[in-house]
Amino acid sequence: MKIEVFESSCCKASNVYGLVERAMNESGVNAEVTKETDMVEAIKRGIMRTPALIIDGKVVCAGRVPEYEEVAKWLLGGNS
16 A cells, blocks of 8 residues: 655644554555645646645545544555
């Protein structure tokens, strides 16, 4: 599983990356996680608002901080 977290570097940190790490640790999911702050790259990927979370190439959340329960469900293969 590949997880990408897009967060803006110019604004208050949203800590979506921290939510992902917590959910991985608590669920035992092993994944490659990267954090991106490059808005040009985000726009290339179709993301117009951050924070955003991409799992295996699919944008599952953008423009808001997801709830921990949502992140855990997505990591375990639940629908977005």
